[in-house]
Structures are given as structure tokens and as C-alpha cells.
Amino acid sequence: MSGPNRLNGGLIDRRTSVIFSFDGKTYQGHAGDTLASALLANDVRLMGRSFKYHRPRGVLTAGSEEPNALVELRSGARQEPNTRATVTELFHGLEARSQNRGFSLKYDFMAINDRFSNFLTAGFYYKTFMWPRAFWEKLYEPIIRKAAGLGSVSFEDDPDVYDKGFLHCDLLVIGSGPAGLMAALTAGRAGARVILAEEDFITGGRLNAETHTVDDMSGSAWAQAVMAELTSLENVRIMTRTTVIGAFDHGIYSAVERVSDHLAIPENGKPRQILWRIYSKRAVLAAGATERPIAFENNDRPGVMMAGAVRAYANRWAVTPHQQVAVFTNNDDGHRTAADLIAKGVDVTGVIDVRPDAPKVAGAELFAGAQVVNSTGRLGLKSVQIRLANGELRDLPCGALAVSGGWNPNVHLTCHQRGKPVWNETLAAFVPGGELPVGLSAAGAANGGLTTAAALKAGAGAAVQALSDLGIQAQMPDLPEAEDTPISLTPFWYVKEGKGRAWIDQQNDVTVKDIKLAHQENFRSVEHLKRYTTLGMATDQGKTSNMGGLAVMAELTGKSIPETGTTIFRPPYTPVSLGALAGRSVGKEFHPTRETPSHKWAAEQGAEFVEVGNWLRAQWFPKAGETHWRQSVDREVLQTRKSVGICDVTTLGKIDVQGKDAAAFLNKIYANAFAKLPVGKVRYGLMLREDGIAYDDGTAARLAEDHFVVTTTTANAVLVYRNMEFARQCLWPDLDVQLISTTEAWAQYAVAGPNARKLLQKIVDPEFDISNDAFPFMACGEITVCGGLRARLFRISFSGELAYEIAVPTRYGDALIRKLMEAGEEFDVVPYGTEALGVMRIEKGHAAGNELNGTTSAFNLGMGRMVSKKKDCIGNILSERPGMNEAGDLNIIGLRPVDPKDPIPAGAHLMNADGEISAKTDQGYVTSAAYSPVLGCSIGLAFLKGGADRMGEILRVSNPLEGTEIRAEVVSAHFVDPEGERLRA
């Protein structure tokens, strides 16, 4: 026996006992139970405290629409808040705890909120705590957050793996009740590729919860027979524990499969959940319907439940929430709950039906034309008070009340693409309408066909129609015999009697009074109503409450419900864990890591690495005894300038440009001229945006008449390539030119310093003369090294030294760096990282990303004269527009501190030597700064108004953010070797 409330029958496995705990107490359930059904079986009705008022709450539903029974599962790193007990499969050792309570669930000191409910009505956030302003962040908000919280998180890393996957199908069937099963069966038999997605852990939907027969079988047996056939079909994929959460463009759906949520720990190698992206040609929504409550005073006590849920607990899980149950309904369907419970031997103390002509129930007292006006029982329902048709009051003992206000089709997914549901008078509910997502049709209860027979027929019909659109002939299967009782319902939303609170939205503690208050304060549109009262927010998104709220508002405004409208349904249909959305993109795998060919070697040298986009680059190479990064960087700079240094520059973008018109093409891409660049020469190139702003620079090397190699900055490698393809395909479609990115194909090293040539001569094969005469500054060529390895050599210099860049196929990159270091031993070669690279380029006055910052023109950069006026190239027309080249505009200059001890802060603003310091008197700003070990002081590059004519002027370098100010002299940006003698040596 697994609890006092366990009945006979059901779809649980009584031979398998499952031990679990709730709030530290151990209970027993069975395989097939949910946490909610097992707790009810053990006579636990109280499962949580409400969000705002800390009212005792129990389970309301038996499905994913549950607003109340939110629990915290597991412990340690796997602790998971806000899980619905109604969809939590029971597993051995499951630990569950109630949430949002004080010391214990039964005695919650925060329930004091309930006494002050008058202060906590709709809009209380906006009305209260307005003053003093500073108190909000420090005092009010933390208190409110604590009082009105939901569950708590572990603050530990999730130890489980989440995955993402992609699926394709002809027909996606969402839901596996009678409509979904028939749709899948029809399409499966026709040979179509079918995916059947079911959020529950068993298929069958309401067939498992009802006593209706299908043909001569029980509904669940029929569902199992269909499943047996579907399982045998290779073209049908059945996905249980899978919720389709959103309908997106062009037949794409997303679904979350809870692969391991029903296990204590995922099985070896399996993910916890998978987020699927399903590409469907057609889809059938067979998501069923959700029952809605009737609000009355104190209708939130543990034990007040949906009638369909009570029936599901009895029939599927063999559980009654209490030994005495009453029913409150406005429709015939509610009576089924009474009948099913009576058949199971439960004492049904009464059926209260608001309709005066309600049908007679066998075995229970009927109160036709009556209403439930109140209830008693602090921690669990004890009785309800009924206003009889004749006006008398009567108390009816019951520990559970099964409430039915009718059923709402689950239209959510039909609205994910602007579809507007339409009102159906017979059901008093919205059904799918307007424009459904392309390729989607709804069938069964989701489409308003609430009987089993209607669902079976509609499911089969929807599949035949969908497949016929795809040119697949499907046969309508023989439809089994099933119940087809017409809907009989009198719309009834809330009981007007009573001064207390009648709960519309139990998850957000929104009452009828709150909606009246919102109306009174003119928050009358449904969207305003939602935001003002919080109706329909949070994990259940108002699945059981939105209609009630709408109905109250409609009544107050004197409009019909369809005129009042519905809020827009957006994905996801049910809550999705962040882990599933992140998938594998967590921690180190958040983005790809790109390593250069010398990475392993650099790591062996103890290099510090820095992230540059996805790349990891060596930042500096500390040596034994160096305790500060500046020591390493200064050494690298000095040794490179003194002898020779090597830097991995593989990350620079490389684009191979080939074709008869390659030169003509580059002439259009670069602002400066390229058509006449001789073979065997490299040229610096500046790229502009079409608006005339400089956006990237690099070099283009002409290896042959029809072959160039273009380099870009590391950051813009992707963008430059994209723009070049745009120019090639869209602007000049008939130039004979081909592009390919070769960034990853070549390992490239800068070899810089007075001994660079001597070092290279040791590895360049002897038939290639790289003497200064044969291979002067800006030469390039295809050579071989180390006895035949093909390589490219470029005599270019970023450091200002005699320098080369040598490239070999990537797979030789590791070998080459080792070879270069070995060959350089006699020159005391140093490897240098991005810091030393930066210092040397600042010393040389070369612009980099800091200067090409998206706001600067060629003129600002001192390269105005480079922009060709003779040719048509991207950006040159608008680079001439007014305001781009005015005298007095920003020019790039160098800065040297007056006191050599002062550091120049990058980002600081330049102010005249005297006068006000303000935005108005701003003279420019520092873009790059570094300590120059060559000059023995800090230096900077800056943009200064009219800077070209202000050499020698003393300025204030102002950093109000950090409260510093120094004085600096305006100098040429070329701090080292301004004549360029070294690089030509």
C-alpha cells in the first residue's frame, strides 16, 4: 500500500515501489507516479506557499499548466527550483522540498503578508515604496524579493550536459492524445517521415485519464495498441518527455526533450535535456485542452482542484486527493469526475452545478442551480459552503473539491506567428483562428473538438490533408467507436457572492478584486491588465487563469470576451531550463577557441595568452626572475630592437586574390592606388567604408600579375572578406577575380630586428637571394626554406625594424618557430608577444584598431593624401564630403610627458595648457599609450584638433574619471627612427 488515498486500477506499476522524500519526510510511491500523484496518495495536499501572500497551496492540476505545486528538486549542484510536481516523474531517492515558506510549510511566518493583503493589491509595486528613492535598491527590493520569491538556486555549476539537435520530418505531430495518435498513424502508414512529440512520459493524452472506451478497449489500451504499430514503423519517430515549445518561421519548431529528468543522475554519456530544432514540412497541433476553474471566495485551499485533474489522478494514478470529494461545475464534463470517483469507491458528498437544469448524478447528491460561496480548512479543505437554488446556505464536508468551468483549447502554438484565436460560443472558449504558422493545422481538442470521436476523426483528417499538400497519398483509417457526447455548458467564471478574496491566478496571487482595481484605475486593456496585476505571468503563463481574468474584465467593461481580447501567446509553451538553451556553449566552450600553430610551443615557453576574438595569442613570454609583465615586455622590445625578435602573426586575416582583374579589383577595394604595384612588391593599403570612414588596413602583396595576397587586421578578417565578396559579386560582377580566405592555411611569423636578415639567411634555401639589394624593403616573393619547404616572404615592418614576415603552410608552423628559434640562438633571439608588438607599433606611430575606431577618416589618420582622387574606389566620394577634411579637425600626433615619470593614460582627453576643462574645451583624446623602454618614458598616440600644426605645444592630459592630470608635449607620432632608416637597412 503506497498511501491511504490509493485506489484500485490505474496505470502505475504496483510491483515497483519508489521511495522519495518531501520536506525531509520519506514516502513511498510507484513507478508511473508523478510527485504530485504520489504525494496525494500519501494524503499530502499542502505542497507550497503562494507567491505574494504565502497562502497554503496544494496541487490544482495534473499537467504542465500547474500554477501552485512548484517544488525544489534534488540538492547540491543539481538543485532545481520551480519544478511542477505534476510533471515530475517519481524516481527512487527523489528529494523534493516546498518553496517560498518560512521554517516549515505548515508554519510560515511570512503568512503575515496575508493579513496585510489590502496593501499588496494590484499595482502595489508602483504605489508603495515610492519614497525615499534611495531606499528602493537597498531596502525595499531585497525585502520584497525575499518575501515574494520562488525557489532558490544552488549557485553551483550544473554538472549535467545539455545538448542541441536537429531533426527533419514530413509531418510533426504535437501531442499524442486521440487526435495526435490518429494523425501519426495515418501519416505513418502512408510512409511519410513522422515525428510524434509528447510532453508526458507516456503517450495517450486524456485517453489515460478517462474511462471512455475506444472500440471495445479502454482508451489507454487502444493508445497502447496504436503505439505498438507506430513503434514498428521505421518512418515514425516517437518522442516522449518532449515538449514542443515554439512554432517559428517556415515550419521550424523547437522542442525540449527531457532525456534524464526522470533519473537521479543522467545515465553515462547521456545529456540531461536536448533542445531540438525540428524542420517540418507540415505539422498538426494536437495539444489538447486545459480545464479552467471557477473562482469563489477562498477557492485556493489545498484540496480545491480541477475536476479533470481529479479524474486523471483517479483513473491514471489510482489516487484520490481525499476520501470525501465534492464537485463544482458549470458543465456536464464535471459530472464525469463524480461518476468515476463513485465507481472507484470514493465518497462524493455532492455535485454542485450552477445550471438549474443540471442532469442527475447517480450515487451523489445533486445541488442544481447552486454555487460554492466559500470554503474552510486552513492547511487543507474541510468543507465548502453552498448557496442553494432556494437561497439557503449549506455546509458540505469535503477534503477535495473538483472544479470544472469548461475547457480551453491549447491554442498557444497557433498564435506564435501572430495568429489570433477566435471565440467559440458553444465552448465559451477561444479556438485557433486567423493565420496559423505556415504548414500548421490544429486537430482535436486543441481545435475545439472536445469529444474523443471528434478528436480521432480530426487527427486522421488533418494528416490526410497535410500529406496531400506534400503530394503523399494517405488513406483515411477506419475510425474506432468512441464517445461523442455533445458539449453542454453554461459559461460561469466567478461567484459574485462574498466579501473575501476569490483567486483568479493562484500562481501570482491575483484575485477578482485585483482585476476590479485595475479596471477602476483604468488599466483595462488586457496587456495593461497583465502588467498591472501580474495576471498570467511566471511559469504557468496563466494557462488556468487568463480566461477567468478576461471574463471579469469583460464584465466590468461591458464588452464581450472576444472584444476584450487575449494577450499574445509567445514561446516557450512551458518553462525551459537555461541549460537547455545554452546547450554545450558553456564555460570554455562558450565560443570556439582558435590556437595558432605556435601555440603549443608558446605554452612550453610559459607564455601568457590573451584572447583576441576567438584567438589565443601569446601576450608576453616571462623569463625566470621576471616578476612584472613590464619587465618581460621591455626586455622583448629592447632585444628585438637590439638584435632580433620573432612574433606569431598568423591571426592576421589573409585573403588570396586571383584573376586577370585582381589588380583592378584591389584598386576599387583600397583607397590608395594598386593597379601599378609591380610583381614582387608589397604595398600598405587603407580600406574605407562607403561613408568615407577608415575601417581596416593591411598590406597587399603581388606574387604574380594575377595573384595578390591581402592581409587584414585580426579583428576584421571576417568583415573584410565579406565586404570584398560583396564588392566582387554585387558591385563589379564581371571582374575576373576570385577570393578565398587563407587565414588558417598559413602560419606566419614576423622576424624583426637588425639581425633579422642574418637569421633568415640561415634557413632560406641558398638559391633565394634576400640581400638588401635583391630583396629590398617592401619586396615579396615565393621561396623555399629548410631544404625545399615552400614559403612566402614579405619584407614588411610593423615594428619599424629591419623586418620580414615569413609564411609556411600551417602544418609546418610549429616546426618553423622551433627552427627559427634554434637558428636565432647565436643572435640571442627573443620571442615577443602582442604587448611588445603594441609597444613597438606605438613607438613607430603605426595606427591600429585603437586609431581605426570607426569614427576616423584617412585625413584624421594623416593619410588623407593617400586617398586616390583619380579612381573609383569604395569610400572616396564620401570621404570628400564637407566636414571630413577640414583644417582644425583631429590629426594623429604623438604625446610625451613633460615629467618622464608620468604615465599617459589611454582614453584621457586633451585640454589646452590653461583654461577650463570641459567637453566644450576638449582638444582631442589619447587612443594608445605604452611605456617605451627605448625612450624611457610613457608615450601616447592621440587625435588632436589641428594637431599637425601644434608640434611642441604643452597640453594637459586629463582623466577626470580617475582624477588624474598630467602635462605632455605634442610630438610627431614617429618616436623611433622617423626617417625609416632601420627598416630599409
Add this chain to the structure above:
Amino acid sequence: MIINHPLLGPRDAQEFTYLGDASLISRPDAQDDNAAEKFHDYLYLRDNPAGLHRELWFHESGDRSWLVVTRNTVTHEITDVQLARDVARKEGRSK
């Protein structure tokens, strides 16, 4: 969204990078007398229709084709996809 690539068939929009209005193909002639004005209009004046829109998509994670995609900005329905190069040629950019 799915973009029906003229060469590769249906591909997920995630493989593409979006640029914008296909009028960017119609780059003005730099030799025109009022070239600056025309470049200004080319760069800064765009229609923003609620409905059919011809736009440029780059198959960055694919074959690197630029495509002109005609998409309804309200429904995301895609009614036509062409290679941008073919469009450019039709618009007289073969020179």
C-alpha cells in the same frame, strides 16, 4: 527561417549573414556630376516596407554567395531568391 539557395537548395537562415536592402547593389557612378549627392542617397536613404522587401543575405557559413532574397517583413514568407551576381548583371553592372 529557411532560405532556398539557388545553388544549394533550402538552407537554414542561421548560415547566413544579413546585410539589408538590395538597393545597395545599385552603387552610383563615381563619375556623375552630382556623385556625392547620389552616394549620400545610396547610403542613407532606405525604404523600410511592411511587406515585400528585397534584401541581401550572405551565405557566410556556406558557399559565400551573396543572395537577393525577397522576403515579406510581416510574415517572413520568402517568395524569391536569386544570386546577387545575377541580379547585379541584370541591373547593368557588367562593366
